[in-house]
Amino acid sequence: MKVDTHVKACVERLLLRGGLFSGFSPHPETLLMRPVSAGASFPVPPEEDALRYSPTWESDDEYTDFAYSDLYMNGHFTDYNNGVLRSETNNEHEEMPAMVCDIETGKIIEDPENDQDGTLNPGTPKGEYTVSEYNEVLVNLMNQLFHDILTDDNRKILYYKLPENKHYKAYIEQVKNLRAVKVSEAPPQERLAFFMNVFNMLSVHTTQINGAPRNIWERRKLMNCSYYQIENHKYAPHSILNGILRSNRKGLAALWKPFGKKDQRLPLILPHCEPLIHFALNTGTRSTPPIRAYTCKSVYDELRDNACKALKSNHFLRFDTKNRVIYLGKVFKWYEIDFGRSTEMVLEYLLDLMSRTNSKKKRMLEDWLCDGNVEVDYMTHDWMFNGQMSEIELK
Known part of the structure; x- marks a missing residue:
């Protein structure tokens, strides 16, 4: 099979950046010719390897400088079942179009994610909100909802109660208004409270839709491929965690920072990484801290209080x-x-x-x-x- 030079160059760059893993050849021709059937199995890293269940990954394929730095750990969940290899997107360093190529044939195909909005909050917002205004509404909904669905010291979520819960239905309607929140005008303290609440509710929302992640690929899909549109940009859980809340720091085992130099979300990152977030964000596991809502006015006191509760565990x-x-x-x-x-x-x-x-x-x-x-x-x-x-x- 003749391999397109452009595709070959794409694969070589991906291999050099991400490194190789067991089962793949270092030669792009061999990689592209290797058939990948639906449901094909791939090597799994050791149990103690943080990459296995890393709650943070490279940032959104639409915004980051280098979207998928490792073929194995940073591939789309659906890509390996579909037998495709996805390249990095356009960035300031290289003039190279975003594309998807079939691993078996080497043929460049259209990216199926580019022809739809792909967010969990589609629709037309009603009015405009400041971050403070929206967060006040959000906190009220979260407090009522959490009263109904949280148990075990607010660490366990009863997802089966969500479909018929009136507060959750109200939240689904309200989340459309994230598109009209003027997050670019908010001070850091308000952004901190707002984005933590959005992170926790986005994780609840996507889990309710897709079910509990059963393996590394589904966990990775939850963190990378679940989006809310806030003002003018999409945000996945990992871009909120590593980009906004950790002040644009690399995720676990990531090679690059989440937001590139030209990323329009870069001005929204917190001035410094706030370590208290690690006592506040729902990890989706039994090691999660207590889950609660955070107000713009008292967010630091609330974070310290929740951290002390978490340390009791x-x-x-x-x-x-x-x-x-x-x-x-x-x-x-x-x-x-x-x-x-x-x-x-x-x-x-x-x-x-x-x-x-x-x-x-x-x-x-x-x-x-x-x-x-x-x-x-x-x-x-x-x-x-x-x-x-x-x-x-x-x-």
Whole structure:
């Protein structure tokens, strides 16, 4: 089979940027000729590899400089079932059109995602909103909805109640108005509260539609291919997390920052990464922190309060008194840079965070750090789904 030079160059760049993984040849001709049937299996990384269930990935294919930096970990969920290879999109570094090529034939085909809006909030908004105005409406809806669907200390979501819930129906109507929210005019504190609420509700919305993610590909699809349009741009959960809330920092194992230099969402990122978000965002797993709504006016106090509640859970902080080991949640390893770049700084951050409390964990952490000779280890993240899709829960 003759391989188009343009396609070959595309594959070579993807291979060089993302690296290879077991089962693929380094030669583009071989890669393109390799048949991929529907349902084909691909190698899975080790259980402890953060890439396996990474909650953050490269940013939107429509906006980022380099959309898919790794053929295996950053491919579309549907691409491998359909046997296609997707290139990076147009960017400031290379003049190369966005395209999709068939892995088996090497033929360039149209990107099926470019001919539809693809957002979860289609429709015409009613009026215009400031971020403060919209967030006030959103918080009211979220509080009423969460009262009906959250259980287990606000960590478990009863998804089966959503279709008939009047507050959820009102939310689905209200979310259309995100298109008319003047987010570009909002100060950082308001953007922080607003985008955390949007992130948590977007994860609920897309899970209710598509069901619980059953594997890495579906988890990746949820994070990358579920969009709300806010003002003039699309936002997926990963672009909210890594782009806006983490102040445009690389996601786990990502090679590039989420927003490129010409990305029009870049001015909306927070001035600095706010580590408290890791105690606030729904991860869709049993290791998630308590879920709640955040107001623009009191967001920092609410975040600290929720963080202290999260630290009471053994998913975030646990002590082995017999062996003098402090066990931290994996989030502190994955996002160590957000908390201070070293394990010691993470512990100091947690101690400062709990300074307003008189909890047993706070006193123990303080005593152990003063005494020294403490070992730190990381707990296994509980990736089990934190929701219930049916009224009759399967064991």
